[in-house]
Amino acid sequence: MSSxxxxxxxxxxxxxxxxxxxxxxxxxxxALINLIAQNRFSASDFGPGLFNSxxxxxxxxxxxxxxxxxxxxxxxxxxxxxxxxxxxxxxxxRTWQLVALPMFLGVVSVELLYLxxxxxxxxxxxxxRPEWFAVVLGAYMIFYQxxxxxxxxxxxxxxxxxxxxxxxxxxxxxxxxxxxxxPSPWFSETRLIAILLFLAFIAFIVAWRTVARQRCGGGxxxxxxxxxxxxxxxxxPRRAKDFSSPAAAQFWFEWRRAGLLLPACTSLVLxxxxxxxxxxxxxxxxxxxxxxLRILLMPLVLAFCVGKAFVKPELWSTDFALPPxxxxxxxxxxxxxxSKLKVATLSVAATWLLIVVFIALWLPLWADDTNLNGLMVKxxxxxxxxxxxxxxxxxxxxxxxxxxxxxxxxWIGLCGNRSYYVAASLLQxxxxxxxxxxxxxxxxxxxxxxxxxxxxxxxxxxSVTGWLLTIAVIVKLWFAVFSWSKITxxxxxxxxxxxxxxxxxxxxxxxxxxxxxxxHRLEHLxxxxxxxxFPFARLGLAPLSLAKNRHQ
Amino acid sequence: xxxxxxxxxxxxxxVTSLSRRFGPKTALDDVSLYVPRGGVFxxxxxxxxxxxxxxxxxxxxxxxEAGTVRVFGLDPVVDPVTVLGNIGYLSEQPDLPGxxxxxxxxxxxxxxxxxxxxxxxxxxxxxxxxxxxxxxSTLSKGQKAKAGLLAAQAHRPRLLLLDEPSSxxxxxxxxxxxxxxxRTVADEGRTVFFSSHLLEEIERVSDxxxxxxxxxxVFCGSLDEIKAQHRRFILNFETAQVKPPVIAGALSVSGMGxxxxxxxxxxxxxxxxxxxxxxxxxxxxxxxxxxxxxxxxAGTAAPAQA
Amino acid sequence: xxIHITSADGVPIYIQIVNQVKHLAASGRxxxxxxxxxxxxxxxxxxxxxxxxARAYLELERAGVVTKRHGSGTYVAEVRTSLSKxxxxxxxxxxxxxxLTEAKHLDVDLSEIIKLLRERDELMEKEIRK
Numbered sequence: 001m002s003s004x005x006x007x008x009x010x011x012x013x014x015x016x017x018x019x020x021x022x023x024x025x026x027x028x029x030x031a032l033i034n035l036i037a038q039n040r041f042s043a044s045d046f047g048p049g050l051f052n053s054x055x056x057x058x059x060x061x062x063x064x065x066x067x068x069x070x071x072x073x074x075x076x077x078x079x080x081x082x083x084x085x086x087x088x089x090x091x092x093x094r095t096w097q098l099v100a101l102p103m104f105l106g107v108v109s110v111e112l113l114y115l116x117x118x119x120x121x122x123x124x125x126x127x128x129r130p131e132w133f134a135v136v137l138g139a140y141m142i143f144y145q146x147x148x149x150x151x152x153x154x155x156x157x158x159x160x161x162x163x164x165x166x167x168x169x170x171x172x173x174x175x176x177x178x179x180x181x182x183p184s185p186w187f188s189e190t191r192l193i194a195i196l197l198f199l200a201f202i203a204f205i206v207a208w209r210t211v212a213r214q215r216c217g218g219g220x221x222x223x224x225x226x227x228x229x230x231x232x233x234x235x236x237p238r239r240a241k242d243f244s245s246p247a248a249a250q251f252w253f254e255w256r257r258a259g260l261l262l263p264a265c266t267s268l269v270l271x272x273x274x275x276x277x278x279x280x281x282x283x284x285x286x287x288x289x290x291x292x293l294r295i296l297l298m299p300l301v302l303a304f305c306v307g308k309a310f311v312k313p314e315l316w317s318t319d320f321a322l323p324p325x326x327x328x329x330x331x332x333x334x335x336x337x338x339s340k341l342k343v344a345t346l347s348v349a350a351t352w353l354l355i356v357v358f359i360a361l362w363l364p365l366w367a368d369d370t371n372l373n374g375l376m377v378k379x380x381x382x383x384x385x386x387x388x389x390x391x392x393x394x395x396x397x398x399x400x401x402x403x404x405x406x407x408x409x410x411w412i413g414l415c416g417n418r419s420y421y422v423a424a425s426l427l428q429x430x431x432x433x434x435x436x437x438x439x440x441x442x443x444x445x446x447x448x449x450x451x452x453x454x455x456x457x458x459x460x461x462x463s464v465t466g467w468l469l470t471i472a473v474i475v476k477l478w479f480a481v482f483s484w485s486k487i488t489x490x491x492x493x494x495x496x497x498x499x500x501x502x503x504x505x506x507x508x509x510x511x512x513x514x515x516x517x518x519x520h521r522l523e524h525l526x527x528x529x530x531x532x533x534f535p536f537a538r539l540g541l542a543p544l545s546l547a548k549n550r551h552q
Numbered sequence: 553x554x555x556x557x558x559x560x561x562x563x564x565x566x567v568t569s570l571s572r573r574f575g576p577k578t579a580l581d582d583v584s585l586y587v588p589r590g591g592v593f594x595x596x597x598x599x600x601x602x603x604x605x606x607x608x609x610x611x612x613x614x615x616x617e618a619g620t621v622r623v624f625g626l627d628p629v630v631d632p633v634t635v636l637g638n639i640g641y642l643s644e645q646p647d648l649p650g651x652x653x654x655x656x657x658x659x660x661x662x663x664x665x666x667x668x669x670x671x672x673x674x675x676x677x678x679x680x681x682x683x684x685x686x687x688x689s690t691l692s693k694g695q696k697a698k699a700g701l702l703a704a705q706a707h708r709p710r711l712l713l714l715d716e717p718s719s720x721x722x723x724x725x726x727x728x729x730x731x732x733x734x735r736t737v738a739d740e741g742r743t744v745f746f747s748s749h750l751l752e753e754i755e756r757v758s759d760x761x762x763x764x765x766x767x768x769x770v771f772c773g774s775l776d777e778i779k780a781q782h783r784r785f786i787l788n789f790e791t792a793q794v795k796p797p798v799i800a801g802a803l804s805v806s807g808m809g810x811x812x813x814x815x816x817x818x819x820x821x822x823x824x825x826x827x828x829x830x831x832x833x834x835x836x837x838x839x840x841x842x843x844x845x846x847x848x849x850a851g852t853a854a855p856a857q858a
Numbered sequence: 859x860x861i862h863i864t865s866a867d868g869v870p871i872y873i874q875i876v877n878q879v880k881h882l883a884a885s886g887r888x889x890x891x892x893x894x895x896x897x898x899x900x901x902x903x904x905x906x907x908x909x910x911x912a913r914a915y916l917e918l919e920r921a922g923v924v925t926k927r928h929g930s931g932t933y934v935a936e937v938r939t940s941l942s943k944x945x946x947x948x949x950x951x952x953x954x955x956x957x958l959t960e961a962k963h964l965d966v967d968l969s970e971i972i973k974l975l976r977e978r979d980e981l982m983e984k985e986i987r988k
Binding site: 727731755839841 | 863865868870871897898901902905906907908909910
């Protein structure tokens, strides 16, 4: 029996060896840094602080990697879920052995990792209550695996439970700290340890019984949401007419797959977050302004996230290849892209319609708009003739930006190469992170400069921005000529007209909304920026990417 | 072996010297194939021999690295809309979107093909027993294959392309697929390209058969020609042979003791002499079945050149 | 018309069809003037290539078993063929050679073969009379 368990353990090691090595590599690296830096920075305050945050980050990373190693699930096609590996059920082992082995190994590995961190890295700062954290880590590893296996049929519930569990682990870990604030026998460490161990044991029993039931054919997947959605779509009036053209058919296909996601997310956020918030803050005038701003920014954030999935050939799958069903349709790559663009347009229009309806109901009915009215009055004083145009154009600008978030990544997502897509996303994240880092590092110097030479700083900033914008516009137009050269002239001209119209609108916005005490310089910056808003160059590449994906 | 090469005006699919590598592995090696109009062309080969790769080249899903592929005289990569508009494709895995219903599938597919015959599609749907309101994800494997076959056939394509359509299906569904093949080719001018493992089916319905082995075409011709080329000889040796006798030009050698069966490809004339040299006489000459020819070719380490 | 095709014994399919139709005509299950199914229908019924069926029909026509009338299909011909007696004997001589060769291989006596011929003929007559 022990050799069978040893074989299972070896299998776990093989599956997760890369992550495990990476996790322990983090420890080793930080231990090395600690060893080297220990002597130099022991005197000053700066060093330990910087390294502590780095160590903390890497420790969290290594713990996540360890959790990934012990994500002991496999996709079972019969049950259509990600649960306890189905193929192990035919092995000659008792269920409690199958369940206890990964749990035991998980706890042991996490404790080893934790020990390594404490003993090798956090040497000069003493961690208070090391045993308590050890117990918390071990217990949560057991809870994590129990949740993974028992809730395998309830995908969304499992996701919620795991996220809440993750958050609660931090709260629970901090419980003994409350002992100083609110003395209570329940916050004593020994009692909490006992409770956690007991709960971990219960979790093991629950996991064992559930997996045993799954082994004997129970524990079927519940498709409540899917069944509900299917009933809804069945009840809705079905389209009975034929499609007038292949493009119309493809538009229907894309809409059914991808069109309703953004409006659905928006309505969910409005109903669950902004609706109740607006009700609770209905007597707070400043809250109205803040909430309004957030509501207007929310579709951009949502579109950015949805856009990451939208740009793939099939929104709901993680595969970047064009599905064979679509690849053999007698439709050109350009038509595919056009259908996606149209679906994005309709989706964004529906989203903003929802938001406008919400705002139209919220502001008059239960919002306290004193501050808002005050701001509106000031605004109308600044721009007496053109304030309506400016508001409309700003609104249009938001809509266009939302649309841009959805579609601007099409040229990468459709090309079928996962590494390009990941690299592009990482580039976006890294750029933002670098900017924040730069701002953080240079914040002192910037503050000093602002104090001493405000005018010089502003002129430098303006000229730098001006140069950047000019280069960006030139690159964009040059790139556009190159990428649109392969598209059929009719489509290209149609899109150019749309682009010119939209850009003209933004230029007008830029000109109209310049600050009343403006110097000449800002206006041309607005005009340059207006040229960059509507996506142009990258979209021309999308059909080429799709063609490359289709004909490999 | 000379491959039949009708003029390209005649050939629905003309593949010339096609080669394709995936990394270090050669999937297709200098393949040339001509599918004449108005017949059934059967492609056989073991798993991993390159059949699906070849079919993907015909559909334009793979670009020809070396050599050319022409379907209806056009390059499927350069002009996918025209080429695909005349092809009906049924693949091995039913890759139909699970969220669609049967009637939605029919309506969606209809929009792409101007030749879609509504009455014919309805008749097929009734014959296959598909409920229009049913989702494709709830269909069994055989029903999914039938749904795919309906979508591929109903617009009466000039070329019906079937990539191992019968794999894993019960005999009833296989029968429907064969009927579809025969119905297609009974219409004048329509062609079927059919790849399968089930040699019995290929034998029954194909006009021309080609076999792919390790990326090369090892035989191509009508069933009569293939059976005329290949012969199974039974040799009776005077002394019992311990090891299989080595005979030049033999595809496969099997047997034991004094009696050995040799499968030959076109070496009929020289075999008596070779046999006499080895001290054996030919006791029987049989016409092999396609299955035996296939196994003999598939068992060779390197593809036998005719 | 019930025809059964197997691909097991290596006999070409069109020859199987030809043989079976000849047998049906000879045993009276197909009377002269009966219409054979159109090529396409028979191909779908048997699940074979229509060209194979066409070839079989051509063979049958050449052998005089069926006649093709323009546009209206293929019909079983009158039993009377236009072959002369020596031609008929020549056709049968080939068959007889094959039978005798097989018998030699199986080491069966000539008298036993004659007895077999009588038995099979009796059986066929019985079927025709039915």
